[in-house]
Amino acid sequence: MDVRQLRYFIEVAKVKNFTKAAEALHIAQPAVSMAVKKLEQELELSLFNRQDKKVSLTAEGEIFLPHAKRILDDLRAAELEMAELKGLSKxxxxxxxxxxxxxxxxxxxxxxxxxxxxxxxxxxxxxxxxxxxxxxxxxxxxxxxxxxxxxxxxxxxxxFLREEIVICVPPDHPFAQRKSVSLVEFIREPLVFYKEGYYIREFFLEVLKGAGSAPNIVFETNLFSLVKSLVRNGTGISIFLRMVVAADTDLVAVPFDPPLHLDxxxxxxxxxxxxxxxxxxxxxxxxxxxxxxxxxxxxx
Structure with missing residues (x-):
């Protein structure tokens, strides 16, 4: 079993296409196909279903994939350790x-x-x-x-850090004069929020599970700089880590009551x-x- 065979197999499993795998690996497509075919012959198993240019893992391929990844992980760890034993400075x-x-x-x-x-x-x-x-x-x-x-x-x-989550509003918003705002009050407002997969969104929605009502989200984006701009122009209000809005003089950071912190x-x-x-x-x-x-x- 060749290390290159494992790398090629993992890449094909990842992109589900021999041509795209070859492009990602910067080698010719026939070389990828031949290496995977040889691996299958050595294992005496079919690792991929090949139908109408569509590629998917067989049941045997699904079982073999984590083993292949673990072998490459162990190899990389061994290479690192050996390099460091030789006093590698890079x-x-x-x-x-x-x-x-x-x-x-x-x-x-x-x-x-x-x-x-x-x-x-x-x-x-x-x-x-x-x-x-x-x-x-x-x-x-x-x-x-x-x-x-x-x-x-x-x-x-x-x-390494515990940071406060604060409400972010423009200076003319009623919350700007408050010392703190409750979760219930916050979620009633038009909210500019982050898309699924962003840690501050997932954390906040988890906190809201006990609030008994859903947030009023009027716009979603994965660009936090756009969130700031939409808060400034009055589209809605949002939440940030305190450090992110600390230097913004045209935005006001208001704590939650009780305070919210994110590790x-x-x-x-x-x-x-x-x-x-x-x-x-x-x-x-x-x-x-x-x-x-x-x-x-x-x-x-």
């Missing part, structure tokens, strides 16, 4: 961050991390928390930021080797967050 951190907090909490962390570890390469992908969890599980990301407590047991997590966690795949580069980033992030918390406590 490394890569593939990190997923939800767009809302990427622009407000992480720029300074990324800058300072690069200063401390100039030899390490840090790549950041902006995705919703649900998509980040999936990509970590598939090995497309080393780690990422997830929220709250709704994450699979396959992830190892460390909390943000750094997550990676459980029982997977965490490279020195990734461990360095986790340690750096947790230390930075602890120092930030102490600074706020002293000034607060």
């Amino acid at each position: 490394g890569e951190v593939r990190l997923g961050i939800p767009p809302m907090i990427s622009a407000y909490f992480f720029p300074d962390i990324i800058r300072d991390f690069k200063k401390s570890y100039p030899q390490l390469h840090l790549s950041v992908l902006g995705e919703g928390a649900w998509r980040i969890q999936k990509m970590i599980g598939q090995g497309e990301l080393d780690m990422g930021v997830v929220a709250g407590g709704n994450f699979p047991e396959t992830l190892e997590v460390r909390r 943000l966690l750094i997550a990676w795949k459980k029982d997977t080797y965490l490279s020195l580069a990734n461990r360095a980033f986790v340690d750096f992030l947790l230390q930075h967050a602890a120092e930030e918390w102490r600074s706020q406590a002293e000034t607060g």
Whole structure:
């Protein structure tokens, strides 16, 4: 069994098409077909149904897929460990961050991390928390930021931040003069909200399950900058993490009564080797967050 066969098999299973798999792998399509066919011959099993140019996993293919992924994960972990034993000074951190907090909490962390570890390469992908969890599980990301407590047991997590969720309104809105607003009052208002898959939406809807009524959502988007603009022009009001609206002088942040807080966690795949580069980033992030918390406590 060849490692390339496993990679090709996994890619075809992912995109359900031999031609698209070949394009993603940057090789000729016949090479992918031949490698998968040889793998099937070695296993003496058919891994794919091939009908009318449509490709799907057979029952045997479904069973073999997690084994193939695990083999490649173990191989990558072994390569990382062996490289580090040889004193390799280079490394890569593939990190997923939800767009809302990427622009407000992480720029300074990324800058300072690069200063401390100039030899390490840090790549950041902006995705919703649900998509980040999936990509970590598939090995497309080393780690990422997830929220709250709704994450699979396959992830190892460390909390680095607890942030308040606040109501965001224009200065002329009646809530702007309030010290706090209840959940029931909030959901009666026209709401500009985030699309499914965004952590702040999922968290808030989970909180609302005990409220007894549904929110009045008038518009949905996956662009938090558009949410701000629609709040400014009076389309509706919304919610944000406090850090996201702290510097906006033309918007007013109003706490909930009782206050709502969201835990943000750094997550990676459980029982997977965490490279020195990734461990360095986790340690750096947790230390930075602890120092930030102490600074706020002293000034607060």
